[in-house]
Every structure is written in structure tokens, then in C-alpha cells.
Amino acid sequence: MSGYDVENEVRLVQLHLKRLGKKQANGTYTCTFGDFFADEQVEQIFESLVGSLKAAKKRGVIDFPGQMLLMPTHKNVILTLKEELDPNGPQPHLPKASK
Numbered sequence: 001m002s003g004y005d006v007e008n009e010v011r012l013v014q015l016h017l018k019r020l021g022k023k024q025a026n027g028t029y030t031c032t033f034g035d036f037f038a039d040e041q042v043e044q045i046f047e048s049l050v051g052s053l054k055a056a057k058k059r060g061v062i063d064f065p066g067q068m069l070l071m072p073t074h075k076n077v078i079l080t081l082k083e084e085l086d087p088n089g090p091q092p093h094l095p096k097a098s099k
Helices: 006-020 033-038 040-045 049-058
Strands: 029-032 078-081
Touching (some): 033 040, 033 078
Antiparallel strands (some): 029 078
16 A cells, blocks of 8 residues: 555544544543444545554544444444644645545
8 A cells, every 4th residue: 555644544533533523521522433434524535444543543642442443343432532633733635546
């Protein structure tokens, strides 16, 4: 997979988890894995959603129980956005379509 930009994928996770999530009293955003997985924009953007979520978790920007999420088994698992996308930092771009 040449050209795979993990940092951009993490930023995309942050962007879409905030868009889909509900803001909590502690400032985090939460969304179920099922809702995130089924979102039309998310479906179109992520080539490997599970890999992108694992990368974001490893970097500490999101959290969820366990190591890997699979549909439909984990559809009710809560994803928590712990760190919002920095508005002054690099912004995510849509991945280029592979041919």
C-alpha cells in the first residue's frame, strides 16, 4: 500500500468521530462502532477502518475497550474521541482513489 498516510487516517477518524459523536460533559465525544461503521461518508473514506481505529487508539486520540472491533459483534461498543483535531495543525485530506 504505497502512499498510505497513517497520520492522515488518524486525523480523519478524529474529524468523523466528532461529527458523528455526542459531546459528553467531560468534553469528549462518543459514538457507537456500529453508527461509525455504517455512516456513508466513513464507508467511502476508509480503506481499512479497523486499522485506522487501532492507529488512532495507539496514538491516544480515541479509546475503546479491547484491541480490535468487528461488525456486527462489536456494534454497540462505544468509541470515545479523547483528543479533538487541532484546528491549527495539519488538516485531513481525502485519500486518493487507487487504480
